Amino acid sequence: MAIAYAHESTADQRRANRTRAVEGRTVLCRVRRCDGPGKAGRWESFKVPVEPGMNVIACLKHIAQNPVTVDGNTTTPVVYDAGCLEEVCGACTMLINGMARQSCSCLIDEYAPLEGDTITLEPMTKFPVIRDLWVDRARLFQSLTRVKAWVPIDGTYALGAGPKESPEVQQDRYDMSECMSCGCCLEACPQFTIEPDEASWDTSFIGAHAISQARLFNGHATGKELKNDRLDELMNPGGVSECGNAQNCVKVCPKGVPLTESIATIGRQVTIRSFTRFFSGK
Amino acid sequence: MTATDGPRQSHHLLLRRLHSLSGLVPIGVFLIFHLTTNASVVWGAANTRMPGEGLERGVQTFQHEVSWINDMPGLLLIELSLWLAIGFHSILGVVYAVGGKPNVGAYKYPDNWRYTLQRLTGYVGIFFIFYHVATLRWGWSFLVPGGTVWSHEYAASTLAAALRGSYEGFTGAGIAVSIGYFLGVTCLVFHFANGLWTSAITWGLTVSEKAQKRWGMVCAGLGVGLMGAAWMALIGFLLTDPVDARALEEGMLSGAHEVQAEQDEGAIGSAEPGREP
Ligand code: SF4
Ligand code: SF4
Ligand code: FES
Numbered sequence: 001m002a003i004a005y006a007h008e009s010t011a012d013q014r015r016a017n018r019t020r021a022v023e024g025r026t027v028l029c030r031v032r033r034c035d036g037p038g039k040a041g042r043w044e045s046f047k048v049p050v051e052p053g054m055n056v057i058a059c060l061k062h063i064a065q066n067p068v069t070v071d072g073n074t075t076t077p078v079v080y081d082a083g084c085l086e087e088v089c090g091a092c093t094m095l096i097n098g099m100a101r102q103s104c105s106c107l108i109d110e111y112a113p114l115e116g117d118t119i120t121l122e123p124m125t126k127f128p129v130i131r132d133l134w135v136d137r138a139r140l141f142q143s144l145t146r147v148k149a150w151v152p153i154d155g156t157y158a159l160g161a162g163p164k165e166s167p168e169v170q171q172d173r174y175d176m177s178e179c180m181s182c183g184c185c186l187e188a189c190p191q192f193t194i195e196p197d198e199a200s201w202d203t204s205f206i207g208a209h210a211i212s213q214a215r216l217f218n219g220h221a222t223g224k225e226l227k228n229d230r231l232d233e234l235m236n237p238g239g240v241s242e243c244g245n246a247q248n249c250v251k252v253c254p255k256g257v258p259l260t261e262s263i264a265t266i267g268r269q270v271t272i273r274s275f276t277r278f279f280s281g282k
Numbered sequence: 283m284t285a286t287d288g289p290r291q292s293h294h295l296l297l298r299r300l301h302s303l304s305g306l307v308p309i310g311v312f313l314i315f316h317l318t319t320n321a322s323v324v325w326g327a328a329n330t331r332m333p334g335e336g337l338e339r340g341v342q343t344f345q346h347e348v349s350w351i352n353d354m355p356g357l358l359l360i361e362l363s364l365w366l367a368i369g370f371h372s373i374l375g376v377v378y379a380v381g382g383k384p385n386v387g388a389y390k391y392p393d394n395w396r397y398t399l400q401r402l403t404g405y406v407g408i409f410f411i412f413y414h415v416a417t418l419r420w421g422w423s424f425l426v427p428g429g430t431v432w433s434h435e436y437a438a439s440t441l442a443a444a445l446r447g448s449y450e451g452f453t454g455a456g457i458a459v460s461i462g463y464f465l466g467v468t469c470l471v472f473h474f475a476n477g478l479w480t481s482a483i484t485w486g487l488t489v490s491e492k493a494q495k496r497w498g499m500v501c502a503g504l505g506v507g508l509m510g511a512a513w514m515a516l517i518g519f520l521l522t523d524p525v526d527a528r529a530l531e532e533g534m535l536s537g538a539h540e541v542q543a544e545q546d547e548g549a550i551g552s553a554e555p556g557r558e559p
Pocket of ligand 3: 081082083084085086087088089090091092093102103104105
């Protein structure tokens with residue numbers, strides 16, 4: 001059976017796949033391997049017996065116990081990154097059947113429900129590969145420092161209680177606060193391209209996640225203090241105007257972060273900020 | 283932020299926003315007027331002030347509109363600012379477009395297609411506008427099959443001849459030009475409607491997803507309307523026989539002189555009765 005790539009498969013299809021998953025089946029796990037930064041990649045396939053409710057990480061663990069390919073070659077265990085194993089840290093993000101998502105929350109039943117089905121694993125393409133499926137997301141975090149995605153409370157004396165937050169604002173900000181820095185939105189973005197030269201990270205596209213975090217902290221009663229700094233950075237090359245409105249980011253975000261609304265909100269804040277700067281010089 | 287950030291950021295954002303703005307005003311506004319004027323060859327059929335019937339009225343209405351535009355004060359200034367705006371929007375557009383890497387192969391969302399099409403239609407639009415302006419405005423007739431030179435006194439007939447490839451009838455090259463026009467205007471209308479939609483996000487007018495959807499309906503509606511006007515005009519001109527249209531335009535020219543002559547009470551107007559075409 002031809003397997004629908006994740007982006008073609010709707011949530012309904014995935015649910016349907018789960019109900020028709022064959023028990024006791026063996027699937028083919030096709031993995032993009034790479035021995036280190038700058039090294040050429042290669043494909044390796046492994047046969048994996050599937051247990052009910054098995055996820056991709058469990059699949060990789062099974063391979064690690066006996067790393068022999070379908071061709072009978074003994075190889076090394078597949079290297080990958082993971083942390084929480086419950087889709088909150090974002091570390092385990094990789095391309096599963098061509099689309100970025102978390103390997104810890106991705107069930108084999110949803111993608112390879114039948115005997116002999118193939119599930120394909122590749123590293124994300126917008127970040128440098130460290131090894132196999134493990135990539136270096138440093139640029140993603142550097143973007144967050146560019147927009148000062150934090151609340152400034154460090155000081156030499158106690159600042160006392162913070163300002164009150166209304167429930168409405170809290171509710172608005174909650175969706176944004178769920179971002180786990182996974183990088184799916186960057187992987188899917190046509191405007192975010194891989195940038196191996198670290199020196200240019202300050203001027204290359206900052207990415208939807210950072211724009212959304214800037215909105216999150218601009219909306220915080222104390223975080224507001226850095227609002228102008230954040231907007232100034234987002235007016236720089238690589239800032240919000242680099243977005244081309246393809247809106248892939250919001251569709252692939254596993255946490256449902258309202259990225260396009262954030263992009264438009266920051267667009268509005270930047271519009272106002274630039275007029276203020278033009279007319280008041282500040 | 284260090285002091286050196288100042289010029290860097292003001293230029294960056296300013297250029298981006300001017301790029302967005304120039305697409306709306308003057309280019310977009312001009313596009314709306316241009317397409318509705320063109321479509322007058324069809325909607326002019328309902329213009330009872332013109333003699334004849336059907337397309338005959340259309341041809342004359344179109345000629346009337348073109349003459350009116352040609353008599354506009356400061357026309358050259360308007361034209362120059364348009365050319366500047368189009369040049370600016372095109373050059374920056376290409377610079378911005380080459381920075382992205384379309385990925386509709388992997389992410390087949392309709393919005394992602396929109397993003398990719400916006401860039402493709404931009405490229406097509408640049409070629410089309412250049413050909414269109416060069417041939418019909420700057421008189422580069424060597425690029426027109428049959429060598430027709432567009433004239434604003436014989437607006438419909440020369441345009442019809444340029445689209446057909448000759449005054450006598452359709453030629454292969456003429457059909458190619460007509461198809462080119464169809465593709466060109468279709469691309470530009472899409473580019474404008476989609477640009478109008480995304481500009482509202484860029485400037486921060488439509489923030490919520492609902493607002494973006496609502497504005498999307500407005501832009502789609504405008505796009506469909508403009509597309510209708512563009513296609514209608516093209517069909518109208520393709521159905522216009524250049525020779526017949528020419529006769530109508532001649533009639534209008536001498537008619538205009540008669541009116542002029544009446545107004546001048548025969549003083550100067552009668553000095554040039556039988557004007558050569
Ligand atoms: S916004 Fe969504 S896709 Fe992007 S990093 Fe955060 S959680 Fe991941
Ligand atoms: S909307 Fe902007 S940030 Fe999101 S995928 Fe498109 S170009 Fe990238
Ligand atoms: S391991 Fe943390 S999200 Fe998958």
